[in-house]
Amino acid sequence: MKRIVRATINSWRGLRFALASEAAFRQEVLALAVSIPLAFMIAADSLARAVLIAVVLLVMLTELVNTAIEKLADRVTLDRDFQIGRVKDLGSAAVALSIVIAVLFWGHALAVWAGLL
Numbered sequence: 001m002k003r004i005v006r007a008t009i010n011s012w013r014g015l016r017f018a019l020a021s022e023a024a025f026r027q028e029v030l031a032l033a034v035s036i037p038l039a040f041m042i043a044a045d046s047l048a049r050a051v052l053i054a055v056v057l058l059v060m061l062t063e064l065v066n067t068a069i070e071k072l073a074d075r076v077t078l079d080r081d082f083q084i085g086r087v088k089d090l091g092s093a094a095v096a097l098s099i100v101i102a103v104l105f106w107g108h109a110l111a112v113w114a115g116l117l
Helices: 002-021 023-042 046-076 082-113
Strands: none
Touching (some): 046 082
């Protein structure tokens, strides 16, 4: 039980740090706040709502991992390093792909809701 409490505290600190220091994460929190009621408005069933909310959470999760990679890389060296630049680019690409996934799911749901599909 002690480990679960410590893990929860560490997770909470990580979320607070991301909110305080990362503009992209704050934007994603706003997107989540908008997506939750919107998912209830446009999705026909609970599974569809859960998927729409989950893909926004996926973007947030990917952003957190990318931020962790960037912070660790900056801790290793602030000098320009080709390999570290590639690592950061890979993290950024992961965020971009998670956004594409979210756009695909939301686009489909909106198209169904609008009667286009």
